[in-house]
Amino acid sequence: xxxxxxxxxxxxxxxxxxxxxxxxxxxxxxxxxxxxxxxxxxxxxxxxxxxxxxxxxxxxxxxxxxxxxxxxxxxxxxxxxxxxxxxxxxxxxxxxxxxxxxxxxxxxxxxxxxxxxxxxxxxxxxxxxxxxxxxxxxxxxxxx
Amino acid sequence: xxxxxxxxxxxxxxxxxxxxxxxxxxxxxxxxxxxxxxxxxxxxxxxxxxxxxxxxxxxxxxxxxxxxxxxxxxxxxxxxxxxxxxxxxxxxxxxxxxxxxxxxxxxxxxxxxxxxxxxxxxxxxxxxxxxxxxxxxxxxxxxxxxxxxxxxxxxxxxxxxxxxxxx
Numbered sequence: 283x284x285x286x287x288x289x290x291x292x293x294x295x296x297x298x299x300x301x302x303x304x305x306x307x308x309x310x311x312x313x314x315x316x317x318x319x320x321x322x323x324x325x326x327x328x329x330x331x332x333x334x335x336x337x338x339x340x341x342x343x344x345x346x347x348x349x350x351x352x353x354x355x356x357x358x359x360x361x362x363x364x365x366x367x368x369x370x371x372x373x374x375x376x377x378x379x380x381x382x383x384x385x386x387x388x389x390x391x392x393x394x395x396x397x398x399x400x401x402x403x404x405x406x407x408x409x410x411x412x413x414x415x416x417x418x419x420x421x422x423x424x425x426x
Numbered sequence: 427x428x429x430x431x432x433x434x435x436x437x438x439x440x441x442x443x444x445x446x447x448x449x450x451x452x453x454x455x456x457x458x459x460x461x462x463x464x465x466x467x468x469x470x471x472x473x474x475x476x477x478x479x480x481x482x483x484x485x486x487x488x489x490x491x492x493x494x495x496x497x498x499x500x501x502x503x504x505x506x507x508x509x510x511x512x513x514x515x516x517x518x519x520x521x522x523x524x525x526x527x528x529x530x531x532x533x534x535x536x537x538x539x540x541x542x543x544x545x546x547x548x549x550x551x552x553x554x555x556x557x558x559x560x561x562x563x564x565x566x567x568x569x570x571x572x573x574x575x576x577x578x579x580x581x582x583x584x585x586x587x588x589x590x591x592x593x
Binding site for chain 2: 297298299300301303324325326327328329330331335336337338339341342343344345346349361363364365366367368369370371374
C-alpha cells in the first residue's frame with residue numbers, strides 16, 4: 283500500500299468522532315482488508331467486578347474495521363453503511379490489553395459487501411470475538 | 427380477613443429507583459456512553475442522548491454503527507439484570523438499604539449479538555426497549571428495538587443470547 287493511501291486511511295479513521303473517542307488506530311489497510319486497534323481504557327469497562335471491557339466497545343471496533351475493509355476494496359466506489367453485524371463473544375478480553383480487530387471483505391456484489399472479522403487481545407492465537415457482517419456497497423466496474 | 431397494609435408508594439419507588447441506579451451507575455461503559463434509563467413500574471426505556479462523539483459519518487451526519495450496537499447491547503444486558511433483581515427485590519429478599527450497600531449482582535455475559543441497521547441514526551436522541559423472549563437458568567434470548575423520533579419507525583433492532591451468572 284503506498285504511503286499516501288495509508289495516510290489517507292489514517293486520516294479517515296481520525297475524522298470519525300466515535301472511533302477517535304475510543305482511540306482507534308489504523309494499523310494496516312488495503313485490498314479489502316483492514317487492521318484497527320484501540321487501547322484498553324477504564325471507561326470501556328462493562329463489568330466492574332472483573333475489569334473486562336464491555337461487548338459494545340468491541341462491537342464499535344469490529345464495525346469500524348469492517349467498514350474500513352469494505353471501503354478499501356479495489357472495487358469500492360466510496361462510502362459504506364452497516365446493514366447487519368453479528369458478533370460472537372468467545373471469551374473475555376484480558377483487562378489492560380490492547381484490542382485489535384482484523385476484517386476481510388471476502389465477497390462483493392454490485393450493492394452488498396460481505397465481511398468477516400476477528401478481534402484479539404495481546405494473545406494473537408486466541409481470538410476474543412468473531413464477527414460477520416453485510417455492508418452497503420457501491421461497486422465501480424473494472425475499466426470504468 | 428386482615429391483609430397487611432400496602433407499602434407506602436414512596437418506599438416502593440425509592441427501593442426500585444435505588445436498585446436501578448445501583449445497576450446502571452456501577453458500569454463505567456454506560457456512564458461513558460451517557461446512557462440513562464427511565465422506569466415505569468418494571469418497564470425500562472433506555473435513552474442515548476445525542477452526543478457529537480457518537481457520530482460515525484460526519485458528512486451525513488449519522489450515528490456510528492458501533493455506538494448503536496453498544497446502546498442496544500447495554501439495553502439488553504440491563505433489562506436481563508433488572509428482571510432478576512426485580513424478582514429478588516419484590517419478593518422482599520432485598521431492601522433499598524441492602525441494595526445500596528451490597529455488591530451488585532453479577533452481570534449476564536453476552537454470547538452473541540446481532541444488530542439489524544434499518545435506517546441511519548439521526549443526530550438526535552435515541553431510545554430502546556428490550557424484551558426477554560426466553561430466560562432459563564443458564565441462557566437467555568433478548569430482542570431489542572431502537573427508535574428515534576417515531577416509536578413505530580425503528581432505526582435499529584437486535585437479538586442477542588446471554589449466559590446468566592451462576593448464583
